[in-house]
Amino acid sequence: MSLAFDQVEYTYPGTKNPVIQGLTVEIPIAKRTALIGQNGCGKTTLFLLANGLYKPQRGTIAWKGQTLSYDRRSLIELRQKVGLVFQNPEQQLIASTVAEDISYGLCNLGWTESEIEPAIAKSLAEFGLTELAHHPIHHLSLGQKKRVSLADVMVLKPELLLLDEPTAYLDPLHTRMLAQTLETIHANGTTILMATHDLEWVYRWADWVIVLDRGTLALEGTPQTVFAQKSILDHLKLGVPLTIDLISLLNHLEEQHGNHPIIHQIRERLHPNQP
Numbered sequence: 001m002s003l004a005f006d007q008v009e010y011t012y013p014g015t016k017n018p019v020i021q022g023l024t025v026e027i028p029i030a031k032r033t034a035l036i037g038q039n040g041c042g043k044t045t046l047f048l049l050a051n052g053l054y055k056p057q058r059g060t061i062a063w064k065g066q067t068l069s070y071d072r073r074s075l076i077e078l079r080q081k082v083g084l085v086f087q088n089p090e091q092q093l094i095a096s097t098v099a100e101d102i103s104y105g106l107c108n109l110g111w112t113e114s115e116i117e118p119a120i121a122k123s124l125a126e127f128g129l130t131e132l133a134h135h136p137i138h139h140l141s142l143g144q145k146k147r148v149s150l151a152d153v154m155v156l157k158p159e160l161l162l163l164d165e166p167t168a169y170l171d172p173l174h175t176r177m178l179a180q181t182l183e184t185i186h187a188n189g190t191t192i193l194m195a196t197h198d199l200e201w202v203y204r205w206a207d208w209v210i211v212l213d214r215g216t217l218a219l220e221g222t223p224q225t226v227f228a229q230k231s232i233l234d235h236l237k238l239g240v241p242l243t244i245d246l247i248s249l250l251n252h253l254e255e256q257h258g259n260h261p262i263i264h265q266i267r268e269r270l271h272p273n274q275p
């Protein structure tokens with residue numbers, strides 16, 4: 001296991017009710033895990049707990065079996081291993097140019113300039129940002145800012161990447177580009193946990209799904225097993241991906257009319273794991 005929450009409770013200061021309530025869940029190592037749940041169920045809060053920005057009032061969070069410590073040094077180490085990409089890049093980007101922003105985390109880790117420079121050049125190339133290296137951050141499009149946010153985190157080579165709704169506001173082309181980038185990141189050995197409302201993406205991309213409901217674990221499992229729980233997901237007002245409904249319709253058609261070539265063609269288009 002990479003990260004494990006054990007009976008975690010978190011209440012925002014000045015509020016009465018916990019938004020994370022007795023949450024016990026583990027993020028499986030080396031998988032692509034999707035975190036889903038209604039608006040306000042606690043996904044972002046879970047991420048902020050996961051990389052130590054918030055500290056639970058009850059319960060424990062452990063990274064590779066070791067309970068988190070909240071002193072400055074431990075947090076810097078944790079945030080190198082557990083990288084968080086915020087939903088809104090404005091919360092992430094702090095420097096004035098792209099290259100400076102990517103260098104920020106490495107400076108914090110105490111890298112020297114001669115170590116930082118090649119790492120930045122590599123990162124700029126990997127994320128298609130070389131031409132934008134010296135551009136002011138505030139001139140970038142949202143899609144470009146999201147790419148810089150991801151580069152900021154990936155330059156630290158985290159073992160676990162937390163992505164908070166990374167496809168929000170991306171057009172189809174940039175969503176596909178993100179999917180390819182994430183494939184490379186995952187293939188290079190990084191565990192990914194992504195919060196998203198896009199159930200089609202979850203069905204095609206994830207190999208593990210965690211469903212949160214009002215700060216507690218409602219369901220977890222492979223996309224196939226989780227999305228088979230249609231009545232629970234309907235009750236949680238999440239529903240299931242359209243693809244699942246279409247597949248059951250195709251199964252029904254096949255039973256009645258045999259394996260027609262068009263059914264075969266539609267099945268190919270619906271094939272999972274290819275966002």
Ligand SMILES: Nc1ncnc2c1ncn2[C@@H]1O[C@H](COP(=O)(O)OP(=O)(O)OP(=O)(O)O)[C@@H](O)[C@H]1O
Nearest residue numbers: 012013015019037038039040041042043044045046
């Ligand atoms: N700083 C804060 N102070 C008080 N309450 C907060 C704060 N931030 C979030 N909350 C509340 O905590 C709950 C969980 O919010 P959170 O942002 O974690 O949910 P989420 O699942 O990420 O939502 P979404 O899908 O809309 O992004 C919500 O009820 C929210 O209003």
